[in-house]
Amino acid sequence: MNLPIDRLRSTAARRGERLPEPFALHAPGARGQVLTAVDAAAATAGLVPGLRLADARAILPDLALAPAAPLADRRQLESLAAACLCYTPNVALDDGPDGEAERETAALLLDITGSAHLFGGEQGLLDRIARRLDRLGLGHRLAVADGAMAAWAWARHGGGGVLRGEAAKAALARLPVQALRLGPATTTTLVRLGLRRVGQLRTLPQRALVRRFGRAPVLALDRLMGVTEAPFTPLREPPRHAAGLAWVEPIGRTEDIRAAVLDLLQRLGRELERAVAGARRLELLLFRVDGELARLTVRTGRPSRDTAHLLKLFELQLDGLDIGFGIESMRLEVTEAAPLAARQVDLAQDQDAAELARLVDQLQARLGPAAVRRLVPAASHWPEHAQSVADAAGAEPGASNAWLAGQPRPLRLLDRPAPIEAMAPVPDGPPLLLRRRGRSEPVRCASGPERLEPEWWRTDRPTPRPRDYYRVTDAGGGDLWLYREGRYDEAEPPTWHLHGTFG
Amino acid sequence: MADASTLAALRARIRSLDGSGARFGAVRASLGDAIDAHLPWGGLPRATLHEIGGSLASGLAAALAGRFLRAAGTLVWCADAALTARQGALYGPGLARFGIDPARLVLVRCRRAGEVLWAAHEALRSPAVACVVAEIEGLDLLAGRRLQLAAEAGGAAGLLLRFGRADATPSAAVTRWRAAPFLGDDPGARLWLLDLWRVKGGVPASWVVQWDEKTLSFAAAREPADRPAAQHRRAAG
Structure with missing residues (x-):
């Protein structure tokens, strides 16, 4: 196979062009440019890969050249x-x-x-x-x-x-x-x-x-x-369970694809049942007539061999699928499996957990795994670090630890605190006036401050300045969480920020 | 001359006929005695839709969701990225003030408003879900009906958390609320004006309340003498 030149030739042919002949590719070598691939005409003239470009030009002055693209x-x-x-x-x-x-x-x-x-x-x-x-x-x-x-x-x-x-x-x-x-x-x-x-x-x-x-x-x-075996490293780990279908005439209608997936799922389901296992991750390979490969991946929060559920997860992705001129064969592989007993324990709570896992699977199949999240409390007093988000899949309801309670915390937190103009008549005192949209308005009520020192041991750069938080009710009754960053005795004057809202 | 018991019996009969009563299941969330007594269901029913607007809409949605979570089940909160960027993202320690346990909350962050409706629809139909909050800017009647049917099928309460301009376009929701700050004489009191401006089979009304973080419930606020409670209660409409 002369892949680099064939690749360029077929690309050119698709545009209705032809590669010039004789033709060669070159790349920088140890001693200047050398040839990396030559076409049939150039090979007949005696050019070989590894020849220096200058020598090649001396042999064949009309040699057409292009830089090699190994990637x-x-x-x-x-x-x-x-x-x-x-x-x-x-x-x-x-x-x-x-x-x-x-x-x-x-x-x-x-x-x-x-x-x-x-x-x-x-x-x-x-x-x-x-x-x-x-x-x-x-x-x-x-x-x-x-x-x-x-x-x-x-x-x-x-x-x-x-x-x-x-x-x-x-x-x-x-x-x-x-x-x-x-x-x-x-x-x-x-x-x-x-x-x-x-x-x-x-x-x-x-x-x-x-x-x-x-x-x-x-x-x-x-x-x-054949006395000993040569090492063979497959591109991917061969799946533990797989099933395939091929057609003489390519298929393309969504109903046909759906029926094929159902058939494969039923076959794999029986296989999984014998193995007392459930699928955690499935991959559907759709081999298109034009030689391209389309893939759909489905993940489940808990192992499953429920045909209806798994089919639904694939169906949610069939809409946006590009199958070109049709599919000639299809294979479904279980790329990750986990033990699954024949019959689930029939407790109400376990059933609820299973139902929730189904819902999360479906939401993730359509919206992507990153779209469905849980909030997890983190042991930090710094507002931005007090919660982290985790994948909702596989989480069990009921396993919780509580939030740090005590101080007031807003219902919504802005990703980036918004600068706001505020006036505090006493240094280190609560704000009495807010200036918004060019107008000054008095503050109805302000409680605080709650002083938070940055967590210097974290590797955030630059380390934030200490903050004084106030819960402020503005003239319209809006319930805001403001903070003042910095102190009056520092070189830079303190700045005010809106960080969240309570209502 | 109809006495009170006859009236109540007739009301119950009408509810069973127009389907606004029994259909929503037996589970309802309590909002405190005063409000419960006013609602035709004796509380806020599950398995149906409620619309929430106003500047304190997020707070009221969190409070109601917390009440619905008193029963078993999960809370699914669906929002799209653009709205979240403007409003701020939900903050766990703040949710805790409304009695929402993070272990029972699933957040769904969608790219488009249409996906929010789809996610809410799927979540409402799941038997594992107690309550679904969908952050929306508007909702046409057909989409609302689809959500209503999903809620009836799955038994979860659907809270439509509505941002943007309040309008009186028809809605599939059985109750429509507006929550805003109430500026009383005490500036530090943080009172809420809950305006139930539309209720199927009932009479609109409004209340001034205060959220009690300890009992996780609404407490009727002691109102100043010159503004009696009756003044906020509007005529039937």
Whole structure:
């Protein structure tokens, strides 16, 4: 796969343009600009990735150039990997043996154990993926083999296609030593020694190989031949419970999607019941015809396998869903589960808690998890810190500790105290006049002060100044919470602020 | 000549016919003897809507919600971000003065006014909820009816906390209140004028009261001699 150039070519094609030929991408290297990817025309002329830009121009003066965009390439590969989740939940990005994959050979690894038969066998699966990549305008080499390393080697350096059974060993032995991915230095040395084929290395005594090159070649040989397994790190943890559906004709109507989700939920529900578990988090993957992936996530406050409830949580999100030209397959996964006994204890309080959890789930499904909150008392006398907000999901009613009582506190607190003009005839005394909207009005009543010292141990910067709080009734009867910040004997005169209202 | 008991029996019969009585369930919140006696239900009924306006609307909503929380259940308070930014956010220590336990409060912060109505609708239908406060600027009759049906289905009390201009547009609420400061002779008394300006099956009236933070109830204020209580009570309308 020549992903960077294919990506640009398909982007250009969508705009009705064509990439110029010969064409190459470049990026800054250790000794000036070097090529990172070349197209077929440039490769025929002898250009290879790693060549310096100046040399490349000397060979091909009419070479068209563009800067490389490794991040965009990576994103494309990741979205491709996400789209491959419809074939198997275990998809990995190939990062190469030293974690730095050569970019022009970007590869995806799919563990298709137990899922190939859903797509007409291994060859059928390969054909399906090939058609899809063709549609996207991406060049590809595909292979199926026993083990990730063998599949990679057979796709990259061998003939591609399905390679299984006894013939596989012989075929792999005929591959060039580059298939072992030992890095340029070791590979060059091996080739100089006349060891060009994988098979030749296998005939050497292991001990001599280790003494000369370290353990890496032996390890790579074992992985290639399937003696040991290559590490395989899926993009995401495979779910514990999953169910899927696929259609010959893409579906798109909301009722159809709803019916499909219900079907999947019922299947997962039976599975969860056998596992004596409930879902805490579900993910619905909708594979669109155009290769994009749409996802819906649903969280529950307490574990649940209630089909009606979970369906409702998905329904609340179906409205804003963009499904393009339709969906060809769908998978529902339980990404987080927790134990759930077969029958709930039938106490009234427990039922209330369950009902409340349902309501919170529904509100969060439509409005987002951050929209539904609880207030939690905090041990602080500083007004802004006396309460914190917590996620409402999973909270049990009844578990409470009380607010600090005693001093008057307003019903509503302004996020940011509003400056206000006030006059106190006596320094450190209560305000007698408020000036609002250009008019002075007398204060009906003021009680206080309540002096609050800032919590210097907190890391707020800058540390606030001490405040004198007054509960003030204005001329119209408004019940306000004001404070004076600072003191008269300081260099800066004190300022007045409105911090909240009582009514 | 109808005596008091005949009158009461007839009133009860009318309530059962127009559905404004039994429909709202047996649970009602007490607002103190004077107000309870005036309300046709002997208290403020749950499973229906009440509209609250005026400059002390938040305080009255918190007080009523606190009364409804005397029974089991949760309080759900729905507000949209724009209104909250203008009015200030609910403050836990202040809610505690109205008897609201933070463990029984769920705050819903919506992005738009339409979401407030949706959230209130869902919350009203939940059997786990005792009371729902919805902060709104206006409400058309149809949306109000939907909320009313949700309240009847779920049994929760719906308090429409209304900001902005008071107007007399029709509402689905069975009681409509206006709460404002009452400027009496004692400047330190903090009296509230509760104006019940519309009540289905009843007579509008108003009271001067004081919120008692210790008993968590309204106490009838001792009014100055030159302004008898009868003066605030308006003619039937």
